[in-house]
Amino acid sequence: MQEEVRQDAIRVMVGLADVCELVARAFRFPDQDLAQALADGAFFADAESCLRDAGALEADIAHACAGLRPIMGTDPDGLLARMRRGSTELFYNPGPTRPVWLYEAAFFHVAEGKAKAPILFRAPITVNVERMMTAAGVRMPDDRKEPCDSVPDELTFLSYAYGKAAEACFGGDDAAMGLWLDRARTFTSAHPGRWLPAFMEAVEKEALARPQAADYVALAQVGALAVALVVQDAAQRGVVCEGSGD
Numbered sequence: 001m002q003e004e005v006r007q008d009a010i011r012v013m014v015g016l017a018d019v020c021e022l023v024a025r026a027f028r029f030p031d032q033d034l035a036q037a038l039a040d041g042a043f044f045a046d047a048e049s050c051l052r053d054a055g056a057l058e059a060d061i062a063h064a065c066a067g068l069r070p071i072m073g074t075d076p077d078g079l080l081a082r083m084r085r086g087s088t089e090l091f092y093n094p095g096p097t098r099p100v101w102l103y104e105a106a107f108f109h110v111a112e113g114k115a116k117a118p119i120l121f122r123a124p125i126t127v128n129v130e131r132m133m134t135a136a137g138v139r140m141p142d143d144r145k146e147p148c149d150s151v152p153d154e155l156t157f158l159s160y161a162y163g164k165a166a167e168a169c170f171g172g173d174d175a176a177m178g179l180w181l182d183r184a185r186t187f188t189s190a191h192p193g194r195w196l197p198a199f200m201e202a203v204e205k206e207a208l209a210r211p212q213a214a215d216y217v218a219l220a221q222v223g224a225l226a227v228a229l230v231v232q233d234a235a236q237r238g239v240v241c242e243g244s245g246d
Helices: 005-028 032-040 044-054 058-072 076-092 104-111 125-133 151-170 175-188 192-208 213-232
Strands: none
Touching: 005 151, 005 175, 005 213, 032 044, 032 058, 032 104, 044 058, 044 125, 044 213, 058 213, 076 175, 076 192, 104 192, 125 151, 125 175, 125 192, 151 175, 151 192, 175 192, 175 213, 192 213
């Protein structure tokens, strides 16, 4: 592979890994580190940087990150308290009152209008997510407490796969790079690409209607662009990168 092509490929793969990890962090239950990063602008800077590295257009980056600007300068403690209430309202309300499910199988269950409570952990979708992760040698540290088809876990897996691909590319191991890219792209096509665009849209809609959850509008907009980038990359399945045969 030509050196210029290799460096461009590494930059994009690292950008995809970083933006997947950033959005995974955004949709875990809020902690002090997240609130501080949003308040002091570190999250904004990271989002701009990794979206750019992942290949997003400048206009799209500006649109996706615009909602983060009003959050900057907020008192972190107050922001954390508000985000915890907002996260609970959106994702953790008990029973049928939960506006948005964080788990792929449950999200589809509700979207299909099924009346019974969704199955967690052993739903066929969840089992397939676990199988694909296990085949890649990956196990989520929270898999005993939370289904692995959650937004954070699926994006964490993608982050890991793109990171491994970048590492292999940097080391000149094109075969390993191709393997990890194929894993990331196959997983996106089978799981995140099928539901995360609708999930981000649902979060934005529901958060707009709930003052305590308003910060999640901005996070969903960043998430929507990040997901669009990995879906775009998944369309390259079977293509390692231009010039890889050199």
